[in-house]
Amino acid sequence: MWEKREASKKRIIDAAKRAYACGAFSVCFHAGFYQGRTPAEIYEIIKAELKDIVERLQQQSIDIWIRPETTGKATQFGTLEEIITLSNELEQIMPCIDFSHMHARSAGKLNSYEEFYNVLEILEKELGKKALKEMHVHVSGIEYSAKGERYHLNLKDSDFKYKELLKALKEFNCKGVVISESPNIEEDALLMKKCFEEL
Ligand SMILES: [Zn+2]
Incomplete structure (x- = not known):
């Protein structure tokens, strides 16, 4: 589980670095599935992982919006409310x-x-x-x-x-x-x- 999460985070960080080097203003991604957990539990996990991503980007002065996307299925994390709350609670995150x-x-x-x-x-x-x-x-x-x-x-x-x-x-x-x-x-x-x- 930890390895899978770390690999996902690395992909987002790598994409952000490349996009920033190309002059892009934002990168987006689907944050994940609820996988039998409650939306509130998954929210806290995603928030903690995103906070870590943003901190790692800030250490390298990669100034680009990281954007979790509103998703199309009830099994996926990503209601408008969830994405807005993440954006409000974390730096460098926008929907x-x-x-x-x-x-x-x-x-x-x-x-x-x-x-x-x-x-x-x-x-x-x-x-x-x-x-x-x-x-x-x-x-x-x-x-x-x-x-x-x-x-x-x-x-x-x-x-x-x-x-x-x-x-x-x-x-x-x-x-x-x-x-x-x-x-x-x-x-x-x-x-x-x-x-x-x-x-
Ligand atoms: Zn889309």
Whole structure:
């Protein structure tokens, strides 16, 4: 267990070092599964390990955001609340907001302008304006069941209302990056870019 955790931490630290050397402003990752433990127990474990990661990066002056991602399944650590709390309690941690995962995790909710607006409002309230000015967002089409994420789809083959999301991002004058995680990668990135420019 310890070895597996250490190997995961090393991968995050190595990725952060490389990304920082390339001039990136953040790196993101999926933090883990609950694996039969309570969310509160897993939260404390992940918090302690992330604290260690950040301390090791700070010792080497690697100044880059480390971003745990909102995840798509109820078995995975990574609700919006968990990620926000980590960001509040630790230095150098900020959320990676994967809106499609959140949509899948809620089995179809979080798919309207009002709901996207509400998420951005929560981020601003809990983490301050900077959370909306240096955003790291993931979007893709997504197939899901009652248990959450099944697999990623291209936006046009999914029910994800990306235009509503882009409207909300524009309304809050958000800054940062929106990364397409659709199977067609660039195509949906361009689709969103074009749509955003036409708003
Ligand atoms: Zn993602």
